[in-house]
Amino acid sequence: MSHQWWRDAVVYQVYPRSFADSDGDGMGDLPGITERLPYLRDLGVDALWLSPFYLSPQHDAGYDVADYCDVDPRFGTLADADALIARAHELGLKVLVDIVPNHSSNEHELFQRALAAAPGSPERDMYIFRDGRGENGELPPNNWTSIFHGDAWTRVTEADGSPGQWYLHIFDTTQPDWNWENPAVHELFAGVLRFWLDHRADGFRVDVAHGMAKPAGLPDATVNSAGLIDIPEGEVPIYFDNDGVVEIYQEWRPLLDEYDGDRMMVLEAWIPEHRLPQYIGADRAHQSFNFGFLQARWGVDTMRRAIEKPLELADAVDSPTTWVLSNHDVIRHATRYGFAPEHRFGEGLSREETPDAELGLRRARAATLLMLALPGAAYLYQGEELGLPEVADIPDALREDPAHKRAGVPGRDGCRVPLPWVHDAPAYGFSPTGKSWLPQPESFGAVAADLQEGVDGSTLEMYRTALHLRRELRLGEHADGVAFVEDAPEGVLALLHGGVLVAVNTTDADVPLAKLPGAAGLGVIAASGPVDADVIPAETTVWLREI
Template identity: 50%
Template sequence: MMTRSLAAADVRLDPSGEDANWWRQAAVYQIYPRSFADGDGDGIGDLAGIISRVDYLAALGVDAVWMSPFYPSALADGGYDVDDYRNIDPRIGTLEQFDELVAKLHAAGIKLIIDIVPNHSSDQHEWFRAALAAGPGSPERERYLFRDGLGVDGSLPPADWQSIFGGPAWTRITEPDGTPGQWYLHTFAKEQPDWNWSNPEVRADFLKTLKFWGDRGVNGFRIDVAHCVAKDLPPTLPTEAELRRAGAYPPGQHPVVDRDEVHEIYAEWRALFNTYSPPLTAVAEAWVPAERRVRYAQPDSLGQAFNFDLLQAVWSAPQFNKIISDNLDLAARSGASSTWVFSNHDVVRHATRYGLKYSDDVLRAAVEATLAGKQAADHPNGKDWLLTGGTQPSEDRDLGLRRARAVSLLSFALPGSAYLYQGEELGLPEVADIPDGRRQDPTFFRTEGAEIGRDGCRIPIPWTVSGTSFGFGTQSSHLPQPGWLAEYAVERQEAAAGSTLQFYRTALRLRSELLSGEEFEWVKAGPGVVAFRRPHGWLSVTNFNEQPVPAPEGLVLIASQPLTVSGIVPPDTTVWIQENT
């Protein structure tokens, strides 16, 4: 048996009297504001809606809320195209409402983490509009990544790079005099021009933004595509094929992804975060190899980084064992705690993923890749066959929900932070059948429908079994809600013993009572079983087999599915057991 004791997990009290390490084993609930609750009846979720549901969040038992972008935006990418980093989209609320939300969350014992989008702004941002007006070579254009085009008349893009959302990554502008002009880089949609982080004005302005929100009481930040921020574009740009060729660049020297100097930027941020009492937290979204991810989680950088490895895992005990072991090792190396994630606003919900019936060959290849130490995806943004495609192949919802509950309970028992995505506590599956005319994700449009995009996981969640938008608001919601959502409504599940909502509430309450240190010990179990011991003698046991397996002796604290036979763990089930002493 292997035991890990993370010395960095020793509790430290900040001079303010608050636990400076609150984030290490926090349960964090992600809110996608436009789809959580609509307080003013315009079909779009807002701060008033979130404020009205703080009691729900407190009853769920989460330690913190992570709120996706709420800034002014033209919504070219669901709010990740930011017009103004120090304001609130008027469709979502006001700064006064934001302050009210902070106060109400804090009064309920819930921290607040907000999204920061540092790779790009919106093309409506005042600095980008100033860059368009100022002309080539101006200080205003130096805040972004402009280049002259190729060819005699500059009509060809500076390189053949492709954006993550599909289509070219360079877009040509019209100059102030009306002539075709320079090109600008956008890693994502054309409405999202990339910042030039070599520019000191950009660095200084983001520090101003971070301080603005820190002074308003936020407790931390989630850093969007943290690995893409720093770039070094040579005079002659490489081709798309060269950018993607494995081994073409030494680690940390890729022109546009995961450059070493990005940590100089984050060291500046960390110095600012540490001026607060307790220090502000940060977690990086960094789709990079595991050995590189450690750097983002170090205490002199952002301090924590998302581990998306389980999110990309299939239903496999060997794969889960290796991913958990590897990431606990990485956490020990960085001094941070790990993070465990199965769903978010960018991927197919895991209640659907675990119900999709892929062929044995496909599943075997995914497991073998992990066991061989290979990345599940080589795209800079980490999208792969497990994360896109709606409900293709066919979906078994009962199977998907059983397995989703099992892996969620498993992850709640692990040392580290557990990240939940709104609606997963209801067992929501993906909504794949959305009319083309109602879709919003730029991926769908830029790939001409070849990729359906992420709208299916962003459908507003159902609060009641009836009403125009199932209690989301008083009007139809901005994304269409199918009628079957009523089956998953909060109203229905609060009244139903054994519902997924009741299960999550019980699991999170037990988690808060049981978790103490971050010690972890594997427990020898049979094939197809993942089992480990946590401090004070309680076990988590997950059965990945198609047949039941014996349970260790002890008191069952909670199970992801009803246990019909004493001493037996059914298939697709996790149980927590207090060992006999």
């Protein structure tokens, strides 16, 4: 079998709103992305994943899709999407697009038809409508709550003006859940997949990939003594991770396999770790994100376990592990690591939480260098290669995350602030007019891409060095496995892979290299921070090899 590109690819997530704005309206767009593709090629990634750019009212930043087969005018046209994919392929880059199969926008034509139709109609059956409980149906059909807070059900007004049925929305009220018990929904999404495969997309990132199948009968969730829904630690809500989800991927895999070029899908499945092998394999999804690595606290034991167990689980189904440290839904890792390991984050970064920015970036660079040495695929989030921090100081009136609007939590906007490309340009080069849909802090100017380009020791150049060495040394491949160094000095996580000795000093003190077994005669080929010949500096990762 020829090499399957996705097994060891480095994929760069592009959040279209915030990557590059070509027309000056303050929101990123597809032509802006196309213009910047050489930057991604030079960075050394293999592919890009585009967050949704489909027609959408943008109540949840495009994850509320009104038409899966058209481009929102804010981002361009279908011709722009085709041009982006074509240019990426010219540069040797693959392109993944987001697919959002759990829910649509309430402005989707099929949901509007469902609202206009009668209860029990085929139109209603495309979504999850139910009669309410109580004497007059005034109570929701069950006690489920939304990921974005509040009830997971909204009551509709029927065509005659009377209070009617309720529809399920695991997320925002504007995001009704599809009814995957209806074969017509399966047919709809098979058509969507074919549409983008025919437009030469190389694969899909599947949003809420554990959510489509709901438990039979839609039973109430269990509640605790306080009357709140009880979700044991490490588990998921009742409406996630039901077995019927896997059957969907077993339908989709043959469809993808019909196309040449090793088309693939990677799942966003926030599920218990031991469940991952159910989702991936030769007859189902190709990959599923390893969120345990992202969630691992700074320290030898936690980070080692976040590597060891996923490798074991993936090996069991002959699938590569996927590593990730940041994305559009979580606090950027340059900020997360600036807190003590025991710090508990809420939903987004509050203004009252003040990280040690220098420590956070130092550890983030070290964690990244560890990640890029591991076998499997790696996913990067735009701006992490610049060392961008989470932005906490966003005026509430400008925040768009539905979790903020529904519950007042900070939400996810802090990791979605537009990128700084040029330190002395309007909007730091993001937009020619200086407009930006979220305000960029002044601190972004000092880490703009142009100031880091070619500068030894910059975060951008550290990423470039590591990515090119990763490719040259084929570190993404899993031929010889990973061997942990059991007698490494206290506070040092060390492993051997691909002929490289990787050592992460998680302590706040330098560790003499002489104390690291196997380091004698090796030289440093990459480091997450300044090093000399004799020590592994505090909070630093080094790659060692015969040179």
